[in-house]
Amino acid sequence: MGGLRSRFLAWLGRKYLARTQKKGFDLSKISLLPDAALMPLKRDGLDPVGELGRKREEEPISKLSLPFGMTAWLVTGYEETKAVLANVKGFSNDFTNLVGSAGVTEEQNPGGLGFADPPVHTRLRKLLTPEFTMRRLNRLTPRIQSIVEEQLDAMAKVDGPVDMWEAFALPIPSLTICELLGVPYEDRDEFQRLSTARFDLFGGAGASLGAISESLTYLLEVVKKQREAPGDGLLGMLVKEHGDEIDDRELAGLADGLLTGGLETTASMLALGTIVLLKDPDAFKLVHDDDDAINDFVEELLRYLTVVQMAFPRFAREDIEVAGAKIAKGDIVLPSLSAANRDAGLGEHMEGFDGTRPATSHLAFGYGVHRCIGAELAKMELRAAYPALVRRFPEMRLAVQPEELSYRKVSIVYGVESLPVLMK
Known part of the structure; x- marks a missing residue:
């Protein structure tokens, strides 16, 4: 779903660059967008840049400075972000809001839930x-545990x-998604490549758009093969249970x-959670020693890291007011999840990490009808991986100085480029 967000930023970059270059535009130069537009996607190590917090305190809904009369609003407050994410009548996610802008066509619609409004969204999510009920997901528990152990071995x-990025962080969800969807194990490298090409905007938005198209192809x-011989994975189950209710393009988009x-x-x-564990001896000991602590630890880590920094863009369906901000019909609204999850309204000392903090109502998976449908699966993987890691390697430590780690510079899904660790 982060890939759809990158499509929006790519569109915004194309719109800007198309106005500034007579002979077309270079998607790799998306970094030429004004700093105000890119600021919510930057960080200082694991923390959002200070300016984002100041925005939240001073003006939780503020106009972004964008070129050529484009009107966009950055939402940084917790309650304000919830209000926008919950209001499906006032705000639209639909891909057609982008069609016709800077060459975007309906054929480029990747499908899925992220850029769909009810009733289409309602129908697909119902399928x-x-x-994603816990009963269905629990069948994956033994496989997730064995995947983790295989990587540790x-x-x-x-x-x-x-x-740790290549040996631990990437293979665990890659193999889990292969298992969930019911696609061949040998395709895991292709899955990883098609996913990771999308997110770092300085890596080239053109590569991101190409990866989306290649992934759908x-x-x-895969869908065609599942139609011919449905397996036991999610795609096979959807084919067997719903057949002609969903076409191949919709299945591929999902x-x-x-x-x-x-x-x-x-x-x-x-990867980032491993960095937290290595920086915080108390957190490391907590996860190592206390089986009952892992649930709250994972919830706090999700809030603190908020790796999906920005929710899908919303488009105002009508003139609307949110927390005193008068948003006009057609305006773009960008909810900053990373800012909202550091809001003092969630509790005390939200700028810091506390592995013993009781679970909060964080927005790491979004909110409302568009809340990430795979949230429970992600938490299952995290709860399995962290304790197994610290118990297998109690003496693990960074192989470089913390300041030498290379993080993504401007990214919708924040991450680290590599994570060298000594295991013993």
Whole structure:
């Protein structure tokens, strides 16, 4: 689902660059967007930049400075963000809001839930929801545990530093998504490549758009095979239970959303969460010693890290007022999840991490009808991975100085480029 957000930022970059270059535009130069537009996607290590917090305190809904008369609003307050995310009558997610702008066409619609409004969104989510009940997801628990153990076994055989991003963070959700969707194990490398090309905007928005198209082409072939011989995974179950109620393009779009929403986001959580554990001895000991602590620990980590920094863009369906801000019909509204989750309205000391904090009503998975449908699956993976990691490698430590870690510079899904760790 983060891939759809990157499509919006790519569109915004194209719109800006198309006005400034007579002979077209270079998507790799999306960083030329004004700093005000990129500021919500920047961080200082694990923390949002200070300016984002100041925005929230001074003006929780503020106009973004964008070129050529485009009107956008940045929402940084917790209650204000909830109000926008909950209001499906006042705000639209639909992809058609982008069609006709800077060459965007309906054919580029990746499908899925993220850029769909009711009743289309309602119908598709209703089809998916039974597959994400805890009863259905629990069948994956043994497989998730074995995936984690397999990765730890491989890491234990390595002499010297291990890149936790490649050896731990990425394979666990990649293999889990393969298991969920019912696609071949041998395709895991392709899954990882198609997902990771989308998110770092300085890596080139053109590559991001190409990865989305390539992913849909690949998944359409997967869907075709599932039509011919439905398996026991999610795609096979949807084919068997709903048949002609959902066409191949919709199935591929749903699979693409689950791929991007459940792979890169969980991988980033696993990597950044490992950094938190290595920086905080008390958190490390807590997860190592106390089985009952993992639920609240994971919830606090989700709030603190908020790796999906911005929710899907909303488009005002009508003139509307939110917390005193007068938003005009057609205005773009950008809810900053990373800012909202640091709001003092959620509790005390929200700028810091406290592994013993009772679970809060954070917005790491969004809110309302568009809340991430795979939230429980992601939490299952995190709850399995962190305790297993610290118990297998109680002496693990960073192989470089913390300031030497390379984080993504401007990214919708925040993450680290690599994470070298010594296991013993």
